[in-house]
Amino acid sequence: MYELLLSGIETILQMKYFVPLAIGTFVGIVGGALPGITNTMTVIMVLPFTFGLEPLQGLSAMIGVYIGGESGGLIASCLLGIPGKPSSVATMFDGFPMSQKGEPGRALWLGIWASFFGGLLGGIFLVGTTGPLASLALEFGPWEYFSLFVFALSMVAGLTGASITAGLLSGAIGLVITVLGNDPVMGQPRLTLGIAWLEGGIPFLPVLIGVFAFAQIMSDVEKMQSKNSDPVRGFVVPELAVSHGKVIWEILSRPFLLLWTSFIGLLIGVLPAIGGSAANVMAYDQAKKFSRHPERFGTGTPEGIIASEAANNSNVGGSLVTIMAFGIPGDAVTAVMLGALTIHGIQPGPLFISQEPKLAYGIFAAYLLGHFIMIAVMFAGVRYFLRIVTVPKAVLFPIILVLCAVGAYALNNTMANVYVLLLCGVLGYAMVKGALPLAPLILGVILGDQIEINLVRSVMTDADPWLFLTRPISGGLLVASVLSMAAAFWQHRHARKKSAHAEGDADF
């Protein structure tokens, strides 16, 4: 394993892979620093640029974006008091007060170094567990795959949004999208509504791009008025000099905090379609609960910054594990990466690591090296990223939408995908307005075909439906699905009782 990893590092250090990784990391930090531009948006923008590249070059760029984005979000959180993205919300709770107390450099670099260490811990987990988990998945038959995908969907539906029914409905709508077009067994057209371009089915990338990009952009457009009041105009970059030795010691002298919050990030990352937005808040909450001085949280304590940033970067490692071992995306960013792989004819899943070892260990190496590049880019340009934050959204949004259209079109050089993009943009925005979470929809679209194929395959192999329950792994996964739904139901009831005024906002 370690020989393969070293070989992967040697490969990534070649200029043809290193340059996309470095550019991706840079772009990710810039995207992360821009308030309102999520990692998913940034990786969607980068996607069309990767079509002409080799798979490992494209994936290196995307991994760079992912790592850079998770770290870049803390810049605006710490210095402006505006979260760069949902996964750096908790960083702001203590980062901004620390900056206001006259220590902006300490706040910023605590976050950057915590991201680095959390990310490396995530990398160790990624390298160490992907292979064994993939070996376990190799034992799976169609019954187990079907049950695994059902389990993934039930978990996501239960964990996102304020209503379990809304989460389940969102996942079901995703599954409905996959039944439009030819049936995957005999290729017979179904539910095409007489539209010729629907016969080929709906590829999931235009759906994902449309749903996430439009939901995000339109939610921001809603808040734009004719007289644009930009909170970051006129911002003066403060002095950011700091003793890095002291900052690193501040983090490493709290090993339990670093390990525990990184573990929380990993765990959230492994859960399908739940990203850093949940990881940073949960890790912050845990850090507060375990602290001897919980009253200091929210006033500029280093523990809050370390917890949030270590968790959101280790989360990336967890997300990559599920996609590489099971072919199930850990979040929307890895869903885009899955799309990029399928464009090149590569199917992530249990066979991926044994059939594509160069690519798999290249991904591991890119992930590990990306953190060193992130630190180097931050050293070189953190002051300048703050100036980029002042770019008006009226300039950014048209560019993002052009890149979305090009990304959808370039999948197979057809306008049909651009039409899907527009329709799914409307659908995504309507779902946000209707308080339906988007993550289950995307997972439904990604897993729909596989659920159908494995269901049909299992019934064609043996028509006994009890096999889904009597085969131990399959039965265990279905029981776990029911338990996860029951746990989510209990949690929602408990939360509703605690807060009668809880809002039903969609989580995307």
Add this chain to the structure above:
Amino acid sequence: MKLSRQGWTGLAALAASLVFFWATLDLKPNPLVPLGPGFYPRIILGLTAVLAAALIGFDFFAKKEPGPPSGANYALVLAVFVIFGLYVGALPALGFRISTFLFVAVLQATLDPPRSARAWLAIAVSALITTLVSYYLFERYLQVLLPRGRWTDF
């Protein structure tokens, strides 16, 4: 008792799933396989209908409190959708370069209306740079053949 936005969403999902379910009844089973093309869609659409009905039911009996006025600029949202829709329609007719230039300029002017000749010039320059950079990058370096205009051949 009135429905909330989530209730209306459930109603729309219920209607759509019933229409699609009805359409699956036309799908003929294939003699070569035990499960026809309508088997799985019927399960999924049935499930969707049940969940949508449950959402409507829960919403109907839920206690609703009027929230604060949102103050959202829906007119601008609609304008962005319409402009993007026109862009999608214009791409095969006018080609990537002309339609992208127009799209970027019009959308930017809509989101942040220019109040001087200088602002108009900035919009034109921004639209031109976006068009040229994206065109040369994708078409020349990344081998993506961008749409040519049916009317303009450009």
